[in-house]
Amino acid sequence: EDKVVQSPLSLVVHEGDTVTLNCSYEVTNFRSLLWYKQEKKAPTFLFMLTSSGIEKKSGRLSSILDKKELFSILNITATQTGDSAVYLCALGDYNQGGKLIFGQGTELSVKP
Amino acid sequence: NAGVTQTPKFQVLKTGQSMTLQCAQDMNHNSMYWYRQDPGMGLRLIYYSASEGTTDKGEVPNGYNVSRLNKREFSLRLESAAPSQTSVYFCASSLLQGNPGELFFGEGSRLTVL
Numbered sequence: 734e735d736k737v738v739q740s741p742l743s744l745v746v747h748e749g750d751t752v753t754l755n756c757s758y759e760v761t762n763f764r765s766l767l768w769y770k771q772e773k774k775a776p777t778f779l780f781m782l783t784s785s786g787i788e789k790k791s792g793r794l795s796s797i798l799d800k801k802e803l804f805s806i807l808n809i810t811a812t813q814t815g816d817s818a819v820y821l822c823a824l825g826d827y828n829q830g831g832k833l834i835f836g837q838g839t840e841l842s843v844k845p
Numbered sequence: 846n847a848g849v850t851q852t853p854k855f856q857v858l859k860t861g862q863s864m865t866l867q868c869a870q871d872m873n874h875n876s877m878y879w880y881r882q883d884p885g886m887g888l889r890l891i892y893y894s895a896s897e898g899t900t901d902k903g904e905v906p907n908g909y910n911v912s913r914l915n916k917r918e919f920s921l922r923l924e925s926a927a928p929s930q931t932s933v934y935f936c937a938s939s940l941l942q943g944n945p946g947e948l949f950f951g952e953g954s955r956l957t958v959l
Contacts, residue, residue: 736885739887743883767947767948774952774953775849775950775951775953776888776935776948776950777950777953778949781947787851801869807955816933819890821887821888823888829887832878832890832893832903833890833948834890834904835887835888835889836887837885837887838887
């Protein structure tokens with residue numbers, strides 16, 4: 734059964750800190766791994782990763798995938814209070830059509 | 846740009862009552878999904894529709910039914926609501942049939958079953 738585990742479950746940092754969020758997974762036939770940010774309402778898309786070792790970057794956020802060790806990390810540098818949110822990792826499996834399996838999420842709180 | 850629209854946004858039901866959550870997308874997407882979100886559980890897939898005319902069970906389908914009314918609309922029905930179905934429900938859609946790419950989510954529907 735496909736599985737996604739995120740760590741830590743919650744994290745409190747101060748503005749300017751750098752954080753690393755972890756996502757490990759088990760999958761039958763890997764297709765893609767996605768990161769989402771969820772503030773008060775709907776999750777919004779951050780990255781989709783399909784190949785090992787290729788970093789995706791958007792401003793202060795970056796993510797990389799290791800398909801050999803079955804994990805991904807999401808880095809946020811120079812954190813701001815607006816980065817406070819739940820970050821969700823999701824897994825796509827070739828055998829599961831277009832479905833995504835989500836992890837529990839990491840709740841990040843950035844203090845001024 | 847409406848994107849994915851869910852109704853109602855809030856609903857309180859008594860145990861045993863029925864209700865339908867409505868979802869519509871205006872992006873001409875092929876696939877649509879219903880997830881529920883509970884504290885500490887992330888998002889769990891209830892049902893999905895890879896294309897118009899097809900529906901399949903997800904991780905937690907018990908107690909729910911769905912209808913893909915047309916390409917735009919995908920509804921979720923609770924026939925006899927139970928307190929365990931208290932949750933926030935999200936509808937989502939994606940462009941590519943059978944390809945787990947970016948999902949676009951609605952704003953969510955908060956359901957409380959007393």
